[in-house]
Amino acid sequence: MKYDYHIIVIGAGSAGLVTASGIATIGAKVALIESDKMGGDCLNTGCVPSKTFLKSAHIASAMNDGSQYGIDSGPINVDWQAVKTRIQSIIKEIEPHDSKERFEKMGVDVFLGKAYLLDNHTVLIGEEKITGRNIVLATGSDPLIPSIPGLQSVPYKTNLDIFDLPELPKKLLILGSGSIALELGQGFSHLGVDVTIISRSSRLFQRDEPEVHDTMLNTLSRAGMKIHLNAAIMQVVSIDNDVKVQFEERGIPIEVTGDTLLVALGRKPATASLGLENTKVQCDKKGFIITDQNLRTHESNIYACGDVVGPYLFTHMAGYQAGIVIRNVLFRLGSKVDYKKVTWCTYTKPEVAHVGLTEAQARDQGLYKESLYFPLNKNDRARTDNDRIGFLKLVVNKKGLLIGATIVSEKAGDLIPLATLAIQKGLKPSSFLGIIYPYPIIAESYSSAALEKTKSSLKEWHKKLIHFVFLR
Incomplete structure (x- = not known):
């Protein structure tokens, strides 16, 4: 035919x-x-507008933190219309490609x-x-808009129209704690919005290492975001021009009110x-x-x-x-998908990037040997930039090969491909020691983690042998 x-x-x-x-x-x-x-969601309502928005938010955050660097910029003024105009201009710039x-x-x-x-x-x-x-x-x-009592009777936003808001919210309530919820929530918080996250999940970043939850929950909470986990949403109601969410957190009834509701409960x-x-x-x-x-x-x-x-x-x-x-x-090549080396990044501040297996997954599959952990506060570039929050964690299998990596850091998304390449090539963490890194950069954390492992692996008899052969 x-x-x-x-x-x-x-x-x-x-x-x-x-x-x-x-x-x-x-x-x-x-x-x-x-x-x-x-261009679909990515260009019009997803990656491009959200990352453009986050850049404005991060600039506001940096200005608020200026005193840490000897810079006093005074109170910042957020021009929401200008932020939205920039979002649309970046979309228009990329639009011809699609x-x-x-x-x-x-x-x-x-x-x-x-x-x-x-x-x-x-x-x-x-x-x-x-x-x-x-x-x-x-x-x-x-x-995804789940069946929540009262939700269809109140005005709410999703990632499709959150940037259509005529004014910057004063109090933003967010249902959900996935990437969209955390990125947009922190972004609006940087712009001075009172942000509350309500999630039925027991922890943030559920697909990532548990250390990520601990680090980011502390970071977001210290920045003023209110985060309710293990929350069972009972009802959403409209009160005048506001929205009230009623829920139970560990059996305790709680009510929160805001002028804007963002539903970010998945896709x-x-x-x-x-x-x-x-x-x-x-x-x-x-x-x-x-x-x-x-x-x-x-x-x-x-x-x-x-x-x-x-x-x-x-x-x-x-x-x-x-x-x-x-x-x-x-x-007709019969090419097959391979999800063992999937990389992802959540663009919070700091960013969270991951590739391969977590420690728990490696243990479940019987592959796990050890994890190498390096805190960012020991990295000189993190110190000079005062971006000390974060860590690098490398997961190693029984053959000594790298099979997973997690980075919590500024520009973690730009750093994770190095681990991805090492996993694809079947390399050991010690391979990072063979790279000459420009000093100082965050990527040195790879060699630092490997070096810590090398030092800890040295037994006393190793040292005595080296001393006997080379130093006597």
């Missing part, structure tokens, strides 16, 4: 854009369908409209039908009204599309990648999965 397109990609977020551009590069006929804005015009120049046919699967080869967009040999589902995810895959029921494509209990290791669905010619698949809802993971799909759709 002859099809209109070699590939139809549904969704023009990170996963869809990478897939469409990669496949179009070799001359295949590609259709790209987007129901909202080109635009309809750019992809059409690549030879991609871009359709702006809602896609609906009529069968495993046919897609309906409005009243137009197109067919494709293969289809790639990259529809992304949406904010759900965007598969509603997609027509999956007209195909063999299946979803799990949470709605994520089920695929094999090649990212192929139960329909042999349909693949899926990005947030709609999970398990990691990151822009860089969407790009990685898109690469797997490209190789499998075009070249």
